[in-house]
Amino acid sequence: MAGKVKWVTDIEKSVLINNFEKRGWVQVTENEDWNFYWMSVQTIRNVFSVETGYRLSDDQIVNHFPNHYELTRKDLMVKNIKRYRKELEKEGSPLAEKDENGKYLYLDFVPVTYMLPADYNLFVEEFRKSPSSTWIMKPCGKAQGKGIFLINKLSQIKKWSRDSKTSSFVTQSTKEAYVISLYINNPLLIGGRKFDLRLYVLVSTYRPLRCYMYKLGFCRFCTVKYTPSTSELDNMFVHLTNVAIQKHGEDYNHIHGGKWTVNNLRLYLESTRGKEVTGKLFDEIHWIIVQSLKAVAPVMNNDKHCFECYGYDIIIDDKLKPWLIEVNASPSLTSSTANDRILKYNLINDTLNIAVPNGEIPDCKWNKSPPKEVLGNYEILSCAFLHRPGARMLMERGSYDEELAQGDGADRELRSRQGQSLGPRGGRSRDSGRTVLTTWK
Numbered sequence: 442m443a444g445k446v447k448w449v450t451d452i453e454k455s456v457l458i459n460n461f462e463k464r465g466w467v468q469v470t471e472n473e474d475w476n477f478y479w480m481s482v483q484t485i486r487n488v489f490s491v492e493t494g495y496r497l498s499d500d501q502i503v504n505h506f507p508n509h510y511e512l513t514r515k516d517l518m519v520k521n522i523k524r525y526r527k528e529l530e531k532e533g534s535p536l537a538e539k540d541e542n543g544k545y546l547y548l549d550f551v552p553v554t555y556m557l558p559a560d561y562n563l564f565v566e567e568f569r570k571s572p573s574s575t576w577i578m579k580p581c582g583k584a585q586g587k588g589i590f591l592i593n594k595l596s597q598i599k600k601w602s603r604d605s606k607t608s609s610f611v612t613q614s615t616k617e618a619y620v621i622s623l624y625i626n627n628p629l630l631i632g633g634r635k636f637d638l639r640l641y642v643l644v645s646t647y648r649p650l651r652c653y654m655y656k657l658g659f660c661r662f663c664t665v666k667y668t669p670s671t672s673e674l675d676n677m678f679v680h681l682t683n684v685a686i687q688k689h690g691e692d693y694n695h696i697h698g699g700k701w702t703v704n705n706l707r708l709y710l711e712s713t714r715g716k717e718v719t720g721k722l723f724d725e726i727h728w729i730i731v732q733s734l735k736a737v738a739p740v741m742n743n744d745k746h747c748f749e750c751y752g753y754d755i756i757i758d759d760k761l762k763p764w765l766i767e768v769n770a771s772p773s774l775t776s777s778t779a780n781d782r783i784l785k786y787n788l789i790n791d792t793l794n795i796a797v798p799n800g801e802i803p804d805c806k807w808n809k810s811p812p813k814e815v816l817g818n819y820e821i822l823s824c825a826f827l828h829r830p831g832a833r834m835l836m837e838r839g840s841y842d843e844e845l846a847q848g849d850g851a852d853r854e855l856r857s858r859q860g861q862s863l864g865p866r867g868g869r870s871r872d873s874g875r876t877v878l879t880t881w882k
Contacts, residue, residue, distance in 0.1 A: 444801075444802065445465060445466060445467045445802075446464065446466040446467070446476045446477055446797065446800065446801070446802055446803070447466070447467050447468075447469045447473070447474060447475045447476050447477070448461045448466045448467070448468055448469070448475065448476065448477045448478070448479070449468070449469060449470065449471050449475045449477070449478045449479075449480075450478065450479040450480065451471075451480055451481050451484050452479060452480070452481055452771075452774065454774040454775070455782075456774050456776065456782065456785045456786045456788075456789050457479055457774065457789055459786065460786065460789045460790050460793055461477075463790075464793070464800040465800075466800070475501065476500050476501055476502070476802050476803055477501075477502055477503075477797060477803065478501070478502075478503050478504070479503075479504045480503060480504060480505065481771065482505060482509070482510075482513075482770050482771055485503065485505040485507065485509070488503065488507075489507035489742075489744075497744075497746045497805075499804060499805050499806060500802050500803055500804060500805075501746055501803070501805070502746050502747065502748065502796065502797070502803045502805055503746055503747055504747075504748060504749060504750070504796075505747060505749050505770060506644075506647070506741055506742060506743070506744060506747045506749050507742040507744055507747070508740070508741060508742045509741075509749055509770045510770070511737045511740050511741055512733065512734070512737045512741070512751070512768050512770075513751070513767075513768050513769060513770035514581050515579055515581050515620045515767055516556050516581040516618060516620050517581075518551075518733070518737070518767065518768060519551060519554045519556075519620065520556075521736045521737045521740060522548075522551055522732075522733060522736045524736070525548075525732075525735065525736035526545060526548050529548070536548060547728075548732065550725075550728075550729045550732070550733075550763065550764060550765050551622075551764065551765050552622040552623045552624075552625060552764055552766075553567065553622065553623040554620050554621070554622040554623075555567070555620070555621050555622075556581075556618060556619075556620055557578070557598075557618070557619045557620070557621055558602075558618075559618075564621055565595065568595060573593070574593070574623060574624070574626075575591055575592070575593045575623075575624040575626050575669070576591070576592050576593070576621050576622065576623060576624055577589065577590075577591050577592075577621070577622050577623075577624045578590055578591070578592060578598075578601070578619050578620070578621045579619060579620050579621075579622070579767075580617050580618070580619055581617070581618045581619060581620055588617075591624060592621075598621075625756050625758055625764055626669045627669075627758050627759045627760075628667065628756055628757070628758055628759065629757040629758060629759050629761065630667055630759070631660075631662070631701075631706075631709065632662075632666075633666040633667060634662050634663050634664075634665070634666055634667055635662070635663045635667040636660045636661060636662040636663065636701070637660070637661055637754055637755060637756045637766065638658060638659075638660055638661075638703065638706075638726075638753075638754070638755040638756075638757070638763075639658055639659055639660075639661060639752055639753070639754060639772070640654065640655065640658040640703070640726070640730070640752075640753040640755060641654075641655035641657075641658060641750055641751070641752060641753070641772065641788055642654055642655070642730055642734075642750070642751045642753055642822075643655070643748065643749070643750045643751075643792055643795060643796075643819060644734060644748065644749050644751070645748050645795065645796065645810075646743060646745075647734070647737075647738040647741045647743040648738060648741075648743045650731075650734055650735060650738055651810060652730070652731070652734055652822050653795065653816065653819040653820065653821065653822060654727065654730065654819065654820050654822045655788060655791070655818055655819055655820075656703075656704075656818045656819070656820055657702065657703070657704075657784050657787065657788070657818050658702075658703040659700045659701060659702055659703060659784070660700060660701040660702075660703065660705075660706050661700055662700070662701065700777075700778070700780075700781070707719060707723065710722065710761075714761065718761055719761075721761075722757065722761045722763060725762070725763050726755055726763045727822055729755070729763060729765050730753060730822065731822060733765055733768065745805045745806065746805045748792075748795075748796045749770070750772070750788070750792050751768050751769060751770065751772070752768070752769035752771075752772025752773075753765070753768055753769075754766040754767050754768070754769070774789070787817070787818060788818075790817065791816070791817030791818050791819050792819075794811075794815045794816075794817055795811050795815065795816065795819065798811055798815070
């Protein structure tokens with residue numbers, strides 16, 4: 442057994458176990474010496490807990506950062522993004538520039554959101570500015586569409602408050618925290634149905650930030666045609682794309698599972714909207730992902746034993762503007778179709794190739810910047826791009842590497858966002874005869 446990676450998991454999924462066994466790794470129990478532990482978010486709490494935790498050795502790695510919830514809890518994600526914007530404003534960063542209506546030009550990528558009960562009064566003030574709007578309520582710590590509902594009247598929140606046995610919204614209570622967000626009621630529709638994107642993003646370190654985008658994401662479609670009608674606010678088959686909900690619908694298709702590959706979406710949009718606007722949309726999605734990770738990087742416990750594969754949920758509106766809805770710490774590894782099984786098997790395979798180089802006993806001191814040939818279906822996230830008026834934005838995809846980006850500064854980042862040239866070579870500069878990619882900072 443010397444030299445073999447010893448693995449443990451508390452998530453019994455074939456896409457995981459098959460990948461471990463394929464590498465010749467040896468299964469052990471959590472009470473034995475192990476090198477690699479693919480664990481649930483509940484277990485990670487215990488591992489890094491002050492009371493029950495233990496010190497990991499240099500040959501042990503795990504698949505979550507200790508306080509991943511700074512990104513993956515709905516309320517904390519929004520709180521961190523709001524803080525990040527304010528810090529950039531304080532620094533006078535051009536990235537925090539606003540339009541005449543006070544909206545961020547480059548950082549407006551999450552719907553207006555409040556925490557309940559804490560922000561109830563602020564929410565009421567906002568609601569009254571636009572009383573015909575629809576809002577969506579979500580419990581902060583749940584997934585798979587559980588506990589979500591839509592409202593368009595303040596009386597509905599008051600009723601929910603009474604039903605939840607909460608005496609007042611004005612003071613904090615022991616009841617479960619919710620977020621309430623302005624509902625995107627003009628989603629892009631295909632075949633009359635609403636959909637969202639599930640994209641996989643791997644982070645190997647937060648400081649410096651290194652992240653990878655998985656090419657094989659997918660769209661999840663609702664089974665019932667979309668309508669903004671208030672009479673259908675309670676119909677979750679119209680509004681929520683979660684497979685856990687849609688699979689119970691009468692029109693759910695068990696062969697394709699209501700899913701479409703991101704590549705199919707891209708081809709569809711290129712043929713219906715044009716290549717330039719489609720390219721810009723995907724560039725903006727990559728921008729959102731990097732900015733959301735930068736927002737949480739300062740507060741993330743960047744433990745050297747950790748990596749994490751996140752499931753990003755993005756909705757595109759009918760103006761082709763992408764919105765970040767939430768980020769999942771444990772994206773589902775359950776396979777709803779044959780294609781799903783293949784995708785998730787390959788996702789884990791490619792993740793392990795980056796997290797555990799060569800499938801050998803890990804060393805948490807590795808530089809976490811693997812050679813391009815081992816990335817598989819992961820791509821280096823948006824390193825260099827050029828956008829000129831009337832020309833499609835060009836992007837070189839790969840891992841976002843903050844160490845490479847440090848010298849470029851926010852001005853270069855902003856110019857690339859504004860659509861200005863990054864130089865005569867379209868974002869490439871020459872250094873000692875070698876081509877160097879300019880990167881986002």
